[in-house]
Amino acid sequence: MSACIIAFNEADRIADCIASLSFCDEVVVVDSHSTDATVRIATELGARVVQRPFDGFRSQKQFAIEQATHDWVLCLDSDERVGDALRTSIEAERAHGFADAAGYRFARLSEYFGKFLRHGNAYPDRVLRLFDRRRGGWRGKREVHEAASVDGPVRTLGGDLIHYPYRSLEQQLLKTQRYARMMAEHDFARGKRATLGKLVLSPAWRFWRGYVLRGGFLDGWHGLVYAYVRANYVRQKTIMLWMLQNGQPVTTPER
Incomplete structure (x- = not known):
């Protein structure tokens, strides 16, 4: 299973993101020519870094999964982390060969200036981020509020994708x-x-x-x-x- 991250000037957050993906077989970072230490930090942590000019969120994420060496991909932004419960759920599905689905969605829990939001439009905010790229990907023409889709059944996993969306x-x-x-x-x-x-x-x-x-x-x-x-x-x-x-x-x- 490959983890795919897109990044630009995320030196303060990329390390925690990569650390949460230690259970993956590889980590691919597609960097939009950062001017800070993002590339150095990601490389030192064992990620394979590919640089590509940014031309849209959807296009960048699709390019990222195309660089992976495994067909099952887990897609994150640099401000996201895989929580412990979600990791357990993913590893359980991987142990069974991801046999029952073409993709998996899970809740995203966002931190908002010192508090995790657990209600309203902020949560559970389920996102499809783990899937077989042979059966789907980041399709469509919309480059913002992009969403992955797959051809086949999608299951919901327990646990949260932890999100730190705003610095200020x-x-x-x-x-x-x-x-x-x-x-x-x-x-x-x-x-x-x-x-x-x-x-x-x-x-x-x-x-x-x-x-x-x-x-x-x-x-x-x-x-x-x-x-x-x-x-x-x-x-x-x-x-x-x-x-x-x-x-x-x-x-x-x-x-």
């Missing part, structure tokens, strides 16, 4: 704005259009669904801030789509 609130806001623009551009290219109703109602619904209906309030102030920021992401994405369909730029034009 500023980083989260910048990241969500970037993702909002990428999603708006993707939706616009596919012919999707925003409406005045969506401009008003979609952000409110995202907040209400996550914070109230799914119990995000149970995570205290962390859950409240998370719900507000996620609702703002929907607001930004919808506004940007509205601007694009009305012939307005969403980025500063080059002069």
